[in-house]
Amino acid sequence: MDAPARTIPQSPRAEATRQRILDAALTEFAAHGLAGARVDEIAARAGANKRMLYAYFGNKEDLWVAVLEAAYAHKREEERALQVDGLPPAEAMARLVRFNLRYTARHPEFVALLNQENLHRAAYLARSERVPALYSPLLESLSEVLRRGAEEGVFRPGADPMQAYITLVSLGHFYVSNLHTLSAIFGAGLGAEAAIAAREAHAVEVVLGWLRP
8 A cells, every 4th residue: 555645744843753753763774674674663662653654754665765864964964064174184084084983983873774775785875866965065075175185295186086085984884884793803892992093093094195195
């Protein structure tokens, strides 16, 4: 049976309910993935009913897309607050590296969502126009940082902003998403603050070393 058409909350109370549903869905999806998550459990966590969930989001797959969009938007909001455009180029890159590692470590639910969506080959993320739009300004900002760095002689010219961003994100994401297996393999507590700080320093060194002329 088709889900009811979605409605947009018109009051603060309705918007609060919608946000509770999103928060509950994030917890449920991060723990169980799209296939394993239960709409009944999401509604119960949110203190709502399934009718409201369907009214606001459409169906479970649409809710999954909304949760992905909200998760990416939250990260980009914090990333924008770094204001790297006003920093010296090397400090701007170092700050982006540190932020991405620390954000990933603070938000394992973000890692879980991305890992799940990659299992789906980004089939649901491909429906979103919002997420790609979030990253266009980021690449523009990063391009400007790299340009300034090359002009000042601290970065090599011609560094690709997309490759730079993928590299600095992956240095943190791989570490956090494989934290437990790597800890078991190497007999090290890689989730400890000292270990994360050491990884942070290494990641900064790797990125700045790659950019060095």
